Amino acid sequence: QQKVQQSPESLTVSEGAMASLNCTFSDGTSNNFRWYRQHSAKGLEVLVSIFSDGEKEEGRFTAHLNRANLHVSLHIREPQPSDSAVYLCAVTSSGYNKLTFGKGTVLLVSP
Amino acid sequence: EAAVTQSPRNKVAVTGGKVTLSCNQTNNHNNMYWYRQDTGHGLRLIHYSYGAGSTEKGDIPDGYKASRPSQENFSLILELATPSQTSVYFCASGDGGVGQDTQYFGPGTRLLVL
Numbered sequence: 001q002q003k004v005q006q007s008p009e010s011l012t013v014s015e016g017a018m019a020s021l022n023c024t025f026s027d028g029t030s031n032n033f034r035w036y037r038q039h040s041a042k043g044l045e046v047l048v049s050i051f052s053d054g055e056k057e058e059g060r061f062t063a064h065l066n067r068a069n070l071h072v073s074l075h076i077r078e079p080q081p082s083d084s085a086v087y088l089c090a091v092t093s094s095g096y097n098k099l100t101f102g103k104g105t106v107l108l109v110s111p
Numbered sequence: 112e113a114a115v116t117q118s119p120r121n122k123v124a125v126t127g128g129k130v131t132l133s134c135n136q137t138n139n140h141n142n143m144y145w146y147r148q149d150t151g152h153g154l155r156l157i158h159y160s161y162g163a164g165s166t167e168k169g170d171i172p173d174g175y176k177a178s179r180p181s182q183e184n185f186s187l188i189l190e191l192a193t194p195s196q197t198s199v200y201f202c203a204s205g206d207g208g209v210g211q212d213t214q215y216f217g218p219g220t221r222l223l224v225l
Binding site for chain 1 (some may be wrong): 115127151152153154155159169170197203214215216218219221225
């Protein structure tokens with residue numbers, strides 16, 4: 001069964017500094033990776049989807065995928081206080097029909 | 112305007128009572144999902160649907176039923192609510208392969224079972 005773990009559990013960065021979040025997964029056949037953001041127990045907003053090794057950029061958000069290392073990361077360029085939220089990694093595997101979510105990283109961006 | 116809406120947004124129920132949570136989507140997506148979110152567990156899939164008339168069990172279906180009467184609507188039913196079902200419930204819609212799709216979430220329903 002797929003296991004998805006995120007680190008760190010919480011992260012504080014200063015406004016304008018790069019924020020880096022990590023996600024590891026257990027199933028090497030995983031082929032579908034997404035990062036979501038959730039503000040204060042509201043609905044989830046998809047930030048970036050990535051399906052092959054390498055990098056995918058969506059505005060200030062960049063995902064890096066290394067399937068050999070079972071690792072996907074999210075980098076937030078020039079974070080703003082409004083980026084303070086919980087960031088969730090979601091992974092699915094070829095042939096499976098559901099996403100597995102990590103427990104999230106709480107990001108606080110201080111002015 | 113929001114493409115996935117949920118009602119009610121907040122609900123207080125009594126143990127043993129019946130609770131129905133409703134979800135409506137205007138994305139015209141085939142797939143719809145119900146999750147619950149609890150501290151320490153993250154989001155967990157309860158039921159999902161491939162289209163009108165279909166419902167499938169997710170990872171934690173016990174104590175829950177689902178109904179998909181139309182493309183737009185997907186309900187989650189707690190026939191006999193228990194305090195352990197106190198949680199925040201999220202509905203989502205997606206297109207493409209089930210589980211392979213980008214899922215778009217509603218704002219959530221906060222349920223308290225006393």
